[in-house]
Amino acid sequence: MSVPDLIGPGAGAPAPERLSMGVAARLARYLQVLTQAKREGKETVSSQELSTWTKVNSTQIRRDLSGFGKFGKRGVGYNVDALVAQIRKILRTAGPHNIALFGAGHLGRAIASSDIFADHGFSVVAIFDSAPDKIGSAVGHLTVRPVSDLAAAVDEEDIVVGVLAVPNNAAQGLADVLVDAGVKIIFNYSEALLQVPPEVTVHTSSPAVDLLYALYFYLT
Numbered sequence: 001m002s003v004p005d006l007i008g009p010g011a012g013a014p015a016p017e018r019l020s021m022g023v024a025a026r027l028a029r030y031l032q033v034l035t036q037a038k039r040e041g042k043e044t045v046s047s048q049e050l051s052t053w054t055k056v057n058s059t060q061i062r063r064d065l066s067g068f069g070k071f072g073k074r075g076v077g078y079n080v081d082a083l084v085a086q087i088r089k090i091l092r093t094a095g096p097h098n099i100a101l102f103g104a105g106h107l108g109r110a111i112a113s114s115d116i117f118a119d120h121g122f123s124v125v126a127i128f129d130s131a132p133d134k135i136g137s138a139v140g141h142l143t144v145r146p147v148s149d150l151a152a153a154v155d156e157e158d159i160v161v162g163v164l165a166v167p168n169n170a171a172q173g174l175a176d177v178l179v180d181a182g183v184k185i186i187f188n189y190s191e192a193l194l195q196v197p198p199e200v201t202v203h204t205s206s207p208a209v210d211l212l213y214a215l216y217f218y219l220t
């Protein structure tokens with residue numbers, strides 16, 4: 001599953017009021033499918049439906065959700081809007097959370113022009129690249145900036161997440177720049193193994209690893 005590291009406390013010990021990684025991961029997964037269900041016009045969902053979409057068993061779902069108040073009605077299911085609002089509150093994802101995107105290549109341009117982050121309260125507010133022919137060019141409503149602009153952008157635009165859509169060999173250098181600028185969450189699309197201080201959380205997105213995970217459950 002891809003979201004838990006985003007919410008998790010990095011390598012430090014969890015603060016007492018924090019959710020466990022398991023609960024946070026499941027809530028994030030529920031949020032993802034509920035957001036899609038809402039987009040498809042559903043007003044209510046049952047725990048059975050949530051179970052089918054998330055592969056979490058329905059008893060576990062009911063247990064997770066009952067811990068945070070009463071959202072469901074027997075025979076009717078959960079109200080999607082109420083549940084989305086409540087999970088957002090619990091996960092503190094109300095947003096907007098501003099993202100700095102590195103790499104205006106194939107992936108970076110696709111991310112900047114899609115809703116994958118926006119749907120969940122994240123907003124790409126700055127895009128950076130090192131290639132002189134890309135700096136100054138437009139990507140959607142943004143203009144590609146040089147990496148040397150990052151510190152100013154972090155201050156001015158309240159950036160909390162850095163997304164790396166750059167080649168493996170550029171990722172560590174940019175992670176260092178992000179850490180120096182005070183950014184605490186790095187979402188890494190490259191395969192590079194990043195070294196960061198304990199207070200910084202790195203999540204690496206790898207479709208092949210997600211597939212291996214799916215394959216494991218298919219085979220066992």
Ligand SMILES: NC(=O)c1ccc[n+]([C@@H]2O[C@H](COP(=O)([O-])OP(=O)(O)OC[C@H]3O[C@@H](n4cnc5c(N)ncnc54)[C@H](O)[C@@H]3O)[C@@H](O)[C@H]2O)c1
Nearest residue numbers: 103104105106107129130131165166167168170189190205
């Ligand atoms: N996890 C995934 O789902 C997924 C999917 C596709 C690609 N990727 C990975 O994403 C990365 C980007 O892929 P792509 O196809 O967009 O590549 P690309 O070559 O099209 O784009 C990479 C961009 O990074 C820029 N760049 C290089 N060094 C830089 C630096 N030091 N600072 C700032 N910008 C720099 C380049 O100028 C270029 O614009 C690769 O590591 C690739 O393996 C991951």
